[in-house]
Amino acid sequence: MTELTPSSHPHSVGGRVISRRVFLKGTGGIALAGALAPFLFESQAYGALGTGTSPEQVHLQWGADPTSSVVISWASPTAGPNPIVNYGTSALLLTSTSVPIMKTYTDGISGEQVFTYHASLSGLNPDTTYSYNISDGATPVAGTFPASGVSSFTTAPSGRSAFVFTSFGDLGTPGPPFGATKWGESQYNAYYAVSQVEALAPLFHLMNGDLCYADKNQTSQAEVWRDFGLNVQRSAANRPWMPCIGNHEIELGVTQYTLMGSASNENGITLTGNGAVYSGGSYPQFANGKYGQASYLTRFTVPDNGTGAPSGGGFSGSFYSFRIGSVLFISLDANDVAYQDSGAFTATAQATPSGTIPAGTGVYNRQYTGLLGTPNEDNTIPPGNNVQTQWLANTLENAAADTTIDWIIVQMHQTALSSSTDNGSDLGIRAAWLPLFDQYQVDLVLCGHDHDYERSFPVRGFNHNQGTGITGTGTGTGFERSGQTGVETLQPNPVITDPTVTQFDTSKGTVHLILGGGGTNKPDNTYGGYGSTTTVDGRSVHAAGVNTYTNPKIVAAANKGLPDTWEPAIWSAKTDTADAYGIASFSVDPGTTAGGTTTLTLQYYHAPPAIASGTPPAAPPPPTYSVLETITFTRPRSDGASPVRAGGPPVETPEFANPVLAVAAASAAAGGALYLASRVRSARLVRVGTPPR
Numbered sequence: 109m110t111e112l113t114p115s116s117h118p119h120s121v122g123g124r125v126i127s128r129r130v131f132l133k134g135t136g137g138i139a140l141a142g143a144l145a146p147f148l149f150e151s152q153a154y155g156a157l158g159t160g161t162s163p164e165q166v167h168l169q170w171g172a173d174p175t176s177s178v179v180i181s182w183a184s185p186t187a188g189p190n191p192i193v194n195y196g197t198s199a200l201l202l203t204s205t206s207v208p209i210m211k212t213y214t215d216g217i218s219g220e221q222v223f224t225y226h227a228s229l230s231g232l233n234p235d236t237t238y239s240y241n242i243s244d245g246a247t248p249v250a251g252t253f254p255a256s257g258v259s260s261f262t263t264a265p266s267g268r269s270a271f272v273f274t275s276f277g278d279l280g281t282p283g284p285p286f287g288a289t290k291w292g293e294s295q296y297n298a299y300y301a302v303s304q305v306e307a308l309a310p311l312f313h314l315m316n317g318d319l320c321y322a323d324k325n326q327t328s329q330a331e332v333w334r335d336f337g338l339n340v341q342r343s344a345a346n347r348p349w350m351p352c353i354g355n356h357e358i359e360l361g362v363t364q365y366t367l368m369g370s371a372s373n374e375n376g377i378t379l380t381g382n383g384a385v386y387s388g389g390s391y392p393q394f395a396n397g398k399y400g401q402a403s404y405l406t407r408f409t410v411p412d413n414g415t416g417a418p419s420g421g422g423f424s425g426s427f428y429s430f431r432i433g434s435v436l437f438i439s440l441d442a443n444d445v446a447y448q449d450s451g452a453f454t455a456t457a458q459a460t461p462s463g464t465i466p467a468g469t470g471v472y473n474r475q476y477t478g479l480l481g482t483p484n485e486d487n488t489i490p491p492g493n494n495v496q497t498q499w500l501a502n503t504l505e506n507a508a509a510d511t512t513i514d515w516i517i518v519q520m521h522q523t524a525l526s527s528s529t530d531n532g533s534d535l536g537i538r539a540a541w542l543p544l545f546d547q548y549q550v551d552l553v554l555c556g557h558d559h560d561y562e563r564s565f566p567v568r569g570f571n572h573n574q575g576t577g578i579t580g581t582g583t584g585t586g587f588e589r590s591g592q593t594g595v596e597t598l599q600p601n602p603v604i605t606d607p608t609v610t611q612f613d614t615s616k617g618t619v620h621l622i623l624g625g626g627g628t629n630k631p632d633n634t635y636g637g638y639g640s641t642t643t644v645d646g647r648s649v650h651a652a653g654v655n656t657y658t659n660p661k662i663v664a665a666a667n668k669g670l671p672d673t674w675e676p677a678i679w680s681a682k683t684d685t686a687d688a689y690g691i692a693s694f695s696v697d698p699g700t701t702a703g704g705t706t707t708l709t710l711q712y713y714h715a716p717p718a719i720a721s722g723t724p725p726a727a728p729p730p731p732t733y734s735v736l737e738t739i740t741f742t743r744p745r746s747d748g749a750s751p752v753r754a755g756g757p758p759v760e761t762p763e764f765a766n767p768v769l770a771v772a773a774a775s776a777a778a779g780g781a782l783y784l785a786s787r788v789r790s791a792r793l794v795r796v797g798t799p800p801r
């Protein structure tokens with residue numbers, strides 16, 4: 109990725125007077141009112157990367173302080189001559205301007221160069237609506253966004269304030285007639301999902317990774333990103349869409365074509381050949397930029413995490429946090445700790461415009477920000493030298509001491525608690541990050557990865573050795589558990605298991621939500637397929653697959669590996685077997701009194717697939733989104749006399765409102781006595797030691 113400041117790139121407008129007044133032309137009062145409507149945008153020509161310099165793929169991100177800063181980003185097929193943003197609080201008079209920086213990268217497979225622009229607007233007023241337009245500065249006729257009129261966005265409110273945000277992951281591209289091509293995982297729902305964000309009109313949207321699956325269309329990665337950008341623009345030009353890196357944001361390329369040797373993974377299994385692109389410092393030779401993140405980092409400008417620029421060995425852009433009202437949002441790249449690989453993998457040699465990618469080539473980013481520590485006695489893993497986990501611990505520690513922060517919400521892609529029959533749960537995330545979520549009372553964890561909906565009960569601490577090996581998975585590869593019992597999965601422990609309860613105090617336990625139903629064509633809403641349904645504490649509990657081996661796919665030659673172990677999903681509170689698509693809306697009520705209660709209400713909307721017919725297919729009717737469930741989360745505000753998070757010691761022994769394992773499952777593979785013994789041993793919070801400072 110190349111980043112050029114206005115003063116250094118050849119098309120810059122550095123030195124330009126930036127306080128000129130810009131009067132909108134040709135927009136009478138009626139037309140202007142229409143231009144402010146959320147759905148009105150000029151039509152975009154989908155297709156190949158195209159020509160010209162007109163702004164497109166417009167999307168917003170929060171700046172460092174969402175009450176006063178917003179980043180407006182866009183792309184153009186070729187470099188714009190004098191790109192600029194005009195903005196102001198009056199739609200008729202855009203009195204301020206912002207000159208963007210330009211970021212570029214060249215796709216390692218197609219050789220196509222991508223041009224993006226990022227204008228950082230600062231000094232804005234809180235809770236204020238700004239109008240803007242974008243010009244490429246071309247003469248004699250400038251390309252603009254919107255083609256006529258203005259777009260608008262609203263800054264975050266200051267202090268403890270009420271607001272609404274939405275979230276989903278795994279969006280994909282819409283395909284024809286909404287996009288240029290039916291790419292891998294294209295589905296019409298990806299179009300209507302964007303419309304649904306606008307219908308809910310949140311302050312901002314959280315996009316939980318696996319944005320468009322460009323990596324599954326390896327010779328057309330930039331074109332897929334363009335279709336994604338044009339689709340998302342219908343909402344992301346009006347309000348920030350805050351992303352995180354999923355496994356499909358890791359892309360292959362062949363720009364630095366050298367062969368790797370062999371290496372051993374954490375299980376002591378030797379990985380040979382080109383597939384040994386491994387963590388801990390090896391440069392991913394076949395990746396699209398360092399760690400395969402070039403496209404993602406070029407297209408998004410998120411709040412700085414202070415670890416330094418990627419060009420200098422830092423990880424700015426890969427994970428971040430921002431604050432809205434009394435809520436701290438922490439966006440993580442779970443590739444860094446997950447055991448599953450990215451899926452950027454070729455089992456057989458693949459010819460590309462830039463050369464041949466050898467068979468077995470993959471990118472595995474576990475521990476790419478540094479090696480995690482030596483596992484603790486209880487099989488959790490301390491931060492060690494992993495920069496992201498150190499940053500997470502520090503960020504959480506600071507948040508816990510801040511009496512103006514009530515809620516801590518984590519966004520990441522891969523899943524620690526999922527019982528889908530696709531990816532399932534990942535032990536790597538459980539071992540490295542769940543102890544921190546426990547210690548600092550993270551309220552919600554919003555994920556994607558499995559294309560479905562699942563809500564956990566509040567969980568705190570672990571039950572040990574509750575897994576059973578899945579027979580047949582990885583046979584002959586060294587990754588076979590073969591029905592082994594007592595496998596360590598760090599089974600999350602629910603603090604309540606009553607399925608009729610719809611209100612939870614998240615200071616008692618963290619709720620994990622799988623929101624992977626953005627819009628892809630691959631529904632994952634079947635659950636429990638890797639193991640048996642068991643009876644636990646008098647209730648029927650389905651199985652959850654758990655990935656307990658690191659980097660299994662290199663040997664198994666399958667994307668992302670497959671779960672090798674199952675455990676009773678005692679933590680699973682709600683699944684959606686009816687519909688795979690959906691969007692979550694969260695409404696924050698900050699409360700009115702110091703030390704009182706603040707509430708956060710989840711409404712999850714689900715939708716059926718959008719079905720089209722004909723050749724070429726006609727636009728299908730929009731699917732109807734309906735409320736699947738409404739859940740209220742509460743917690744004590746942090747500004748009371750005895751704040752439950754700030755200033756207190758880590759929670760050590762939570763009181764279980766409804767102990768779930770007092771009666772062992774008769775069908776538990778390891779037998780009742782062992783099950784009970786495990787429950788007693790694990791009825792404490794696993795600590796992670798002293799977090800780094």
Ligand SMILES: [Fe+2]
Pocket residue numbers: 318354355356521556557558
């Ligand atoms: Fe994923």
